Amino acid sequence: MKKVFLITALSVTALLCVVAQVKKPQPKVAVNNPAASIERGKAVYQKECLSCHQADGGGVPHLNPPLYESTNVVGDKKKIIAVVLRGMTDRVPIDGEYYSNNMAPHPELTNVQIADVLTFIRASWGNKASIVTPAEVQAVRGVKKK
Amino acid sequence: MKMYVTSVLLLAATASFANCSGGDSTKAMKTNTAIIADADNAGLKLPSGFGALKVAENVGRARHLTVTPQGNVYVKSSKLVDGKGILEVKVNASGKGEVVKSFGTFTGTGITIKNGYLYACSDEQVFRYKLDANNGVINADAPEVVITGLINRRQHENKTVALDDAGNIYVNIGAFSNSCQEKDRSNGSKGMMPCPVLDSAGGIWKFKADKLNQTYGDGVRYATGLRNVVGLHWNTQTNSLFVMQHGRDQLYQNWPQFYDSLASAELPSECMFEVKQGSNCGWPYTYYNHLLGKKMVAPEYGGDGKKVSEDPAFQNPAAAYPGHMAPNDILFYTGNQFPEKYKNGAFIAFHGSWNRAPLPQKGYFVVFQPFKNGKPSGDWEIFADGFSGKEVVTSTRSAEHRPCGLSQGPDGSLYVSDDSKGTIYRILHSGK
Numbered sequence: 112m113k114k115v116f117l118i119t120a121l122s123v124t125a126l127l128c129v130v131a132q133v134k135k136p137q138p139k140v141a142v143n144n145p146a147a148s149i150e151r152g153k154a155v156y157q158k159e160c161l162s163c164h165q166a167d168g169g170g171v172p173h174l175n176p177p178l179y180e181s182t183n184v185v186g187d188k189k190k191i192i193a194v195v196l197r198g199m200t201d202r203v204p205i206d207g208e209y210y211s212n213n214m215a216p217h218p219e220l221t222n223v224q225i226a227d228v229l230t231f232i233r234a235s236w237g238n239k240a241s242i243v244t245p246a247e248v249q250a251v252r253g254v255k256k257k
Numbered sequence: 258m259k260m261y262v263t264s265v266l267l268l269a270a271t272a273s274f275a276n277c278s279g280g281d282s283t284k285a286m287k288t289n290t291a292i293i294a295d296a297d298n299a300g301l302k303l304p305s306g307f308g309a310l311k312v313a314e315n316v317g318r319a320r321h322l323t324v325t326p327q328g329n330v331y332v333k334s335s336k337l338v339d340g341k342g343i344l345e346v347k348v349n350a351s352g353k354g355e356v357v358k359s360f361g362t363f364t365g366t367g368i369t370i371k372n373g374y375l376y377a378c379s380d381e382q383v384f385r386y387k388l389d390a391n392n393g394v395i396n397a398d399a400p401e402v403v404i405t406g407l408i409n410r411r412q413h414e415n416k417t418v419a420l421d422d423a424g425n426i427y428v429n430i431g432a433f434s435n436s437c438q439e440k441d442r443s444n445g446s447k448g449m450m451p452c453p454v455l456d457s458a459g460g461i462w463k464f465k466a467d468k469l470n471q472t473y474g475d476g477v478r479y480a481t482g483l484r485n486v487v488g489l490h491w492n493t494q495t496n497s498l499f500v501m502q503h504g505r506d507q508l509y510q511n512w513p514q515f516y517d518s519l520a521s522a523e524l525p526s527e528c529m530f531e532v533k534q535g536s537n538c539g540w541p542y543t544y545y546n547h548l549l550g551k552k553m554v555a556p557e558y559g560g561d562g563k564k565v566s567e568d569p570a571f572q573n574p575a576a577a578y579p580g581h582m583a584p585n586d587i588l589f590y591t592g593n594q595f596p597e598k599y600k601n602g603a604f605i606a607f608h609g610s611w612n613r614a615p616l617p618q619k620g621y622f623v624v625f626q627p628f629k630n631g632k633p634s635g636d637w638e639i640f641a642d643g644f645s646g647k648e649v650v651t652s653t654r655s656a657e658h659r660p661c662g663l664s665q666g667p668d669g670s671l672y673v674s675d676d677s678k679g680t681i682y683r684i685l686h687s688g689k
Contacts (some may be wrong), residue, residue: 158510158513159510161614162506162507162510162611162612162614163611165611165614165652165653165654166614166651166652167651167652167654167655169652169653169654169655170653170654171611171653171654172653172654172677173335174611175611177654198443200411202411211411211412211413211414212411212412213411213412213435213441213442214442215440215441215442215443215444216440216443217444219444
């Protein structure tokens, strides 16, 4: 009896591992097809971000920053992934301006959704920066905030 | 081009000034000025018989303004210009002006004149400057601190003031939150119960106008449940305070199970409240729906977009306007220059929305709200439009000008400030 139980338990764990492994490398979708990622990212943007950052990415003067002509948006991906995951209430000047709204954290978005929306932003309104992959999002998600 | 000849007859009687935001200089003067409206009426669309000119441009980031009985303008800027946040515009006989003096090393929004003092706000303090007989500032480098230590946690940080005729000053302290959620602006996050923000913000506080260095303990919370007020005005006809509340954002973004994007664009209403000691205007527990004419329970507090609030603790608005238009100032017109229908009615400067997608943005105009016997009476109408310079504003940044502050000049002209390009507008009536 004991043995059988042990074996079953093991195989279930093994199965879970396989499932987890199958699930993890979905970044391929985004990496291989940036156009599809941008398209999906646009939908995420419209639902989650557009109200504050506006349809043209221009933001709202003194309230929400623009996502074009921004050093950070086309800069270090880790930084902007963290902004989406954990929000931003730093009140530090962004490209010389202060913005008084709070950017809410969006941990409920999946790695793929965050990768998509940032890939979309980094390819829109004159921005021409590299894609963001779900693996890169996961890497930041895994790091605890200091 | 139209010519507006306004006969400015300023009598020595202080009584005639009691109603105007320009304070109470007792200096007698009598001038006949020919004010010429700009050929394009400063780019504004106005009712027939009205004209407008740009008094000055690039006057900082002009938030609120106040016109002296001499016709000069003090502007509070939310950005320092050469290190200074208050700009004095001297206006010549043809109505054009330029900055002749700047002082005050703080940014902010509120500014007004009362009883020989210029009151000006930073986002934490209220200062005052003594004025001379010509309403020039005497102690430009040494203002007195009237109120200090007010909460500024970035959101809704603007402070503005109104004064009554009994020696009191009222200051708005905006809530540092959208809807008092456990996690501000986060999807599905519940409201805190009771909302702790209301202890120190989300309302109007009353202090003494001539006592220095007051802080929370010296004042009283006059009205609560007001998320963010920028425009407030003491109505000398009703002898009461009227305030304009900016309603909460993101009904759809945070609660998609209850609202679609169109409902969230139109709701909640921007509200005018007449407040008294003890008024509770409902935020964050309720919001107003002008389409239904009802107070609604907020989704953070058990609402679902349909649940009406019958709670009598929460006051109904005096008037309500479409969502997110951002009313940044209100002024009761007491002048004699405009036609009779405007007398004692309210002008409201709507800064313009950013939060009405997928609909076009709305506001960016000055509204007239008719009043009768001290109550709103009849539909509001757009009085001055065209500030944005666009037929349709789809994105806030594309608006050229955004109306923010209002003041009445000694001749009954209406002055409007624009905090986008720092334009000071003057609107006149031809007298016909």
